[in-house]
Amino acid sequence: MTTVVRTRRPVASHRARPATGRSGRRRYSGLLMAAPALLLFGLFGLVPLVGVLVLSLSRWDGLGSIGWSGFANWTGVLTDGATWQALWLTVKVMVVSWLVQTPVALALGLFQAPRGRLRALFAVLWFLPLLLSAVAIGLTWQALLDPSFGIGAAPGLHWLAKPLLGSPSLALYTVIFVIAWQFVPFHALLYQAGVRQIPVSLYEAAAIDGAGPVTRLLRITLPQLKYTFVTSSTLMLVGSLTYFDLIYVLSGGTGGPGTATRVLPLAMYITGFQTHDMGRASALATILVVFGLALSLLTTRLSGFTRMDSQQEGM
Amino acid sequence: MSTVVATLRRTASGGATLVWTALVVVPLYWVVVTSLRGRSDFTMGNPLALPGRPTLDNYRTVLDGDFTTYLLNSVIVTVATVAIVMAVALMAAFSIVRYTNPWSRLTFRLYLLGLAIPLQAVIIPVYLLIIRMQMYDSLLAIVLPSAAFALPVTVMILVSFLRDIPRSLFEAMVVDGAGDWRMLLSLAAPMARPALVTVAVYDGLQVWNGFLFPLILTQSGDKAVLPLALTLYKGEFGIDVPATMAAVVLSTLPMLVVFVLARRQLVAGLTAGFSK
Numbered sequence: 001m002t003t004v005v006r007t008r009r010p011v012a013s014h015r016a017r018p019a020t021g022r023s024g025r026r027r028y029s030g031l032l033m034a035a036p037a038l039l040l041f042g043l044f045g046l047v048p049l050v051g052v053l054v055l056s057l058s059r060w061d062g063l064g065s066i067g068w069s070g071f072a073n074w075t076g077v078l079t080d081g082a083t084w085q086a087l088w089l090t091v092k093v094m095v096v097s098w099l100v101q102t103p104v105a106l107a108l109g110l111f112q113a114p115r116g117r118l119r120a121l122f123a124v125l126w127f128l129p130l131l132l133s134a135v136a137i138g139l140t141w142q143a144l145l146d147p148s149f150g151i152g153a154a155p156g157l158h159w160l161a162k163p164l165l166g167s168p169s170l171a172l173y174t175v176i177f178v179i180a181w182q183f184v185p186f187h188a189l190l191y192q193a194g195v196r197q198i199p200v201s202l203y204e205a206a207a208i209d210g211a212g213p214v215t216r217l218l219r220i221t222l223p224q225l226k227y228t229f230v231t232s233s234t235l236m237l238v239g240s241l242t243y244f245d246l247i248y249v250l251s252g253g254t255g256g257p258g259t260a261t262r263v264l265p266l267a268m269y270i271t272g273f274q275t276h277d278m279g280r281a282s283a284l285a286t287i288l289v290v291f292g293l294a295l296s297l298l299t300t301r302l303s304g305f306t307r308m309d310s311q312q313e314g315m
Numbered sequence: 316m317s318t319v320v321a322t323l324r325r326t327a328s329g330g331a332t333l334v335w336t337a338l339v340v341v342p343l344y345w346v347v348v349t350s351l352r353g354r355s356d357f358t359m360g361n362p363l364a365l366p367g368r369p370t371l372d373n374y375r376t377v378l379d380g381d382f383t384t385y386l387l388n389s390v391i392v393t394v395a396t397v398a399i400v401m402a403v404a405l406m407a408a409f410s411i412v413r414y415t416n417p418w419s420r421l422t423f424r425l426y427l428l429g430l431a432i433p434l435q436a437v438i439i440p441v442y443l444l445i446i447r448m449q450m451y452d453s454l455l456a457i458v459l460p461s462a463a464f465a466l467p468v469t470v471m472i473l474v475s476f477l478r479d480i481p482r483s484l485f486e487a488m489v490v491d492g493a494g495d496w497r498m499l500l501s502l503a504a505p506m507a508r509p510a511l512v513t514v515a516v517y518d519g520l521q522v523w524n525g526f527l528f529p530l531i532l533t534q535s536g537d538k539a540v541l542p543l544a545l546t547l548y549k550g551e552f553g554i555d556v557p558a559t560m561a562a563v564v565l566s567t568l569p570m571l572v573v574f575v576l577a578r579r580q581l582v583a584g585l586t587a588g589f590s591k
Contacts, residue, residue: 037404037466044444139563154363
């Protein structure tokens with residue numbers, strides 16, 4: 001059955017279109033089918049997108065009535081050094097995470113791609129972090145990196161008995177490491193799937209031409225992974241805006257020590273739900289929305305991620 | 316020459332593999348052995364050694380508390396969310412594939428846009444909506460927004476799957492006089508079953524591990540789901556790390572079971588729609 005389903009043809013030729021007769025009734029049922037999802041997504045996805053902009057122009061403590069405040073929140077947010085620091089930390093986490101995760105994920109994906117029992121065992125082990133919640137991962141690493149009772153107490157690992165999460169200069173990099181621990185397995189899976197999709201015929205042709213392993217890697221594997229690379233990078237960059245859970249837990253909800261790990265989502269949460277200044281928090285959230293949309297627009301433009309057709313067409 | 320390079324490459328990738336495996340396995344091993352340690356065993360001695368006298372006391376501490384309540388809440392929230400998303404997204408994906416008018420294209424673009432909305436960015440308006448809808452501090456307050464934010468990716472995956480169903484099958488049903496609803500139920504749904512299972516497992520994992528919506532939209536302990544409960548344990552147990560680790564293990568066990576039963580679907584779900 002699935003072989004029938006998976007047959008690939010150019011999109012236009014096999015898209016099922018309703019017959020022309022009874023089209024009135026058809027359109028009606030089509031609308032009815034689309035409605036529940038649109039309603040749900042509209043209410044909790046699209047309305048809040050506009051709502052956050054409106055709220056950024058208002059005064060609200062999260063409990064009482066909402067009042068109009070004009071651009072006060074915006075002038076407040078934009079002249080506050082803390083906003084710019086949060087933005088800078090967000091960009092830093094984004095860029096460093098990408099630089100750390102991409103090569104590791106690529107290497108692991110390449111290793112995992114050939115099938116085999118030993119590799120399958122490694123794949124199972126590597127997959128485990130993906131099952132844990134960010135909270136579980138945060139609590140684990142927080143306890144594991146405790147200078148007195150953590151892993152630093154193990155023989156040979158005393159160099160780890162440092163306040164890695166408590167030091168303002170090291171905390172951000174420790175957070176970036178834990179983020180990598182959580183997400184590298186996922187990106188390795190993407191690269192593994194990417195490598196497995198490369199047609200064997202390309203390697204066979206290269207073998208006939210006498211290409212060695214390095215040439216094959218540089219001339220076939222890496223160029224063929226272009227789309228996977230863009231997809232993985234997009235998800236990493238856009239995803240890095242959402243590293244809230246992990247940083248929240250690792251820093252005990254403060255984005256600390258001090259403000260050393262207070263990225264934009266955390267600054268927004270603290271302003272809104274701890275300082276009870278929802279208007280100002282909404283201004284920060286709006287920056288986050290614009291940031292997210294701009295990033296994904298940019299990367300989808302570059303990658304053609306939105307194209308629904310197969311990249312293997314014509315192979 | 317090339318064999319030397321190949322050997323070097325194999326050694327390098329083998330070395331990297333071992334390092335990464337250690338990085339993954341050692342912390343997980345530590346979680347398990349710590350959860351089996353007594354208090355004094357934890358504060359003294361080698362944290363990576365096997366516990367001198369393994370004990371299940373920490374698990375007892377966790378289970379004697381409200382763990383079953385949290386577990387039940389997590390199960391209710393996850394099952395309800397996945398059920399809603401599957402039903403609603405399948406209908407939406409079907410109508411997007413069946414109708415190629417501008418409206419259906421616009422809907423599709425909206426879901427694409429939805430992929431790029433960071434959850435945190437809209438949490439304040441969602442919080443306001445939930446308060447105004449009188450749903451604050453209920454499980455439904457977690458279910459509805461979680462379902463809404465699972466929709467974009469679910470619809471995208473289902474659309475790309477339904478598009479591959481040969482047109483002739485639909486035409487045959489039209490000839491038989493079938494309407495849209497019958498086509499959805501007796502053609503699209505059965506044929507999309509592998510995709511539905513995959514995406515259900517994926518959505519389920521996301522909702523099970525979700526933290527932000529429970530954190531913001533619920534308050535009382537009897538409405539807490541597991542990830543939120545873990546942070547409560549942290550406050551409750553304080554420096555009792557072994558008990559916290561036991562809670563971490565217990566909260567992960569259900570997903571471990573899913574992983575054992577449906578590893579293929581889980582892996583496929585994580586890469587579906589992205590690795591195409």
